[in-house]
Amino acid sequence: KCEQGHSFDFAKEGYVNLLLPNQKKKPEPGDSKLMMNAREAFLSTGHYDFLVEEIESTIAKLEIFSEEKETTHLLDLGCGSGYYTRNIHKDVGLNKIGIDISKAGVAKSSKKDKQSTYLVGSVFDLPIVDAAVDVILNIFSPVHLKEVKRVLKTGGYFFKVIPAEGHMKEIAALIYDTIVPHQSTIESDLRDDLEMEVIAVETLETDATLEGADLHNLISMTPYLYKFGKGEVEKLKEIDVTFSFKVVVARLGG
DSSP, rough: OOOTTOOBBBBBOOOOOOGGGOSSSSSSSSHHHHHHHEEEEEETTTHHHHHHHHHHHHHTTOOOOOOOOOEEEEEETTTTTTTHHHHHTTTEEEEEEEESSHHHHHHHHEEEOSSSSEOOBTTBSSSTTTTTTTEEEEESSSOHHHHHHEEEEEEEEEEEEEEEEETTTTHHHHHOOOOOOOOOOOHHHHHHHEEEEEEEEEEEEEEEEEEEHHHHHHTTTTTTGGGTTTTTTOOOOEEEEEEEEEEEEEEOOO
């Protein structure tokens, strides 16, 4: 219940919907069930696990949690199907919370992961109290820096992952005559913010030969899907695809 006495019930899958009607721009906001199913199927193949390993390695180096420390709270903003939420340091005693505006994504997350807490909510108006979180993950999804700073503890860390210049360039080449690299101002925004200190920026890159369901799921989990004509994705047989990410890590100062 909230302070005004309104109640929010657990769904049968185990999540709580805290997205208020005035926070919705359409009846079912966020990524569709089709995209969420494709994302979960693709990520489960392990193609992006090198990103999981990089985040785990950085968290370990920063000594964010230890056996002597009280519970460490990790918040995954835009958690999608919950793949990163449940797999990053899955054998460590973290209190994990995943939030996404997509009810389809959060429902899938809750079904697969009973150890974490999943909420339907907006990253622009987080249902989290001030200064409550030790680590925030934000992987390939929108973010509101003011809300990040509000819910992060002093000394807490923010991990932002964005596509780097060459990410999926081979797929983009099938659609566009001229490929325009992904644009993001988040690194400069964090460097310009007096309360945040950028402590690490890493670019990760690998490639893979994808065919069949893996290739179709990769495309179907991204907005590229809607640039293809009907049936065109299913006709694709095999493509060498580049995976390239930039990981920006910042710390909230005192």
